Amino acid sequence: MILSEILNNRYSVKEFDATKKISETDFEQVKDLLRLSPSSINLQPWHFLIADTTEGKQRIAKGTEGFFHFNTPKVYDASHVIVFAARTNADEAYLTSILEQEDEDGRFAAQEFKDQVQGGRKLFVDLHKYDLKDLQHWMEKQVYLNMGSFLLGVAALGIDACPMEGVDLKALDIEFGLREKGYTALAVVSLGYRKDTDFNAKLPKSRFPEETIITKL
Numbered sequence: 001m002i003l004s005e006i007l008n009n010r011y012s013v014k015e016f017d018a019t020k021k022i023s024e025t026d027f028e029q030v031k032d033l034l035r036l037s038p039s040s041i042n043l044q045p046w047h048f049l050i051a052d053t054t055e056g057k058q059r060i061a062k063g064t065e066g067f068f069h070f071n072t073p074k075v076y077d078a079s080h081v082i083v084f085a086a087r088t089n090a091d092e093a094y095l096t097s098i099l100e101q102e103d104e105d106g107r108f109a110a111q112e113f114k115d116q117v118q119g120g121r122k123l124f125v126d127l128h129k130y131d132l133k134d135l136q137h138w139m140e141k142q143v144y145l146n147m148g149s150f151l152l153g154v155a156a157l158g159i160d161a162c163p164m165e166g167v168d169l170k171a172l173d174i175e176f177g178l179r180e181k182g183y184t185a186l187a188v189v190s191l192g193y194r195k196d197t198d199f200n201a202k203l204p205k206s207r208f209p210e211e212t213i214i215t216k217l
């Protein structure tokens with residue numbers, strides 16, 4: 001399949017076929033998308049909660065009660081539902097854990113390179129924490145970047161998705177004790193397969209034309 005076909009074929013599914021499950025082999029690749037996403041200074045400031053059982057989906061659906069009820073069926077009828085959460089701190093211990101992982105993965109030929117990376121990473125974190133004062137926002141941008149490549153990736157695997165900001169994030173934080181663990185929920189993505197009756201599948205895609213959004217220099 002060529003890329004434009006994948007992009008035009010994907011859409012935000014409003015009605016999932018509850019009888020269809022993502023295979024285990026495909027889901028291994030789905031997890032790779034989450035893990036291998038790039039992030040600024042390799043910060044990887046994310047955590048993912050994945051539900052593929054009714055009990056797990058019930059817990060995530062607590063975030064779609066009340067005002068966000070329109071998203072509830074997309075949680076129950078999906079094959080897998082993922083809560084995207086962001087870290088709420090990037091302290092010295094966390095930076096060291098990234099560094100040690102990189103060392104274990106063979107990224108440093110000498111100790112001096114390792115020291116340089118830790119120093120550089122701390123500079124960036126301090127810049128966002130103290131000068132720009134947007135550390136939380138910056139970390140959340142990295143999680144959204146992950147979500148963006150994730151949506152394209154699953155589409156390339158032939159898996160349908162619906163990203164959802166229409167969820168009560170505080171309710172999810174409470175349900176999963178995320179804040180106590182140093183995270184906060186950002187959005188939910190349901191995965192599975194479109195149902196034949198999904199009205200959104202029949203609607204044409206709508207985007208601004210190239211001339212509106214691109215300026216050629």
Ligand SMILES: Cc1cc2nc3c(=O)[nH]c(=O)nc-3n(C[C@H](O)[C@H](O)[C@H](O)COP(=O)(O)O)c2cc1C
Nearest residue numbers: 010011012013014071162163164165166167187205
């Ligand atoms: C971050 C994000 C949050 C979204 N939240 C919801 C949502 O809560 N419920 C929903 O049905 N669609 C949601 N959407 C789907 C958008 O409405 C959809 O992506 C947009 O209209 C473009 O259409 P397409 O994805 O079908 O190409 C969301 C999309 C994104 C990227």
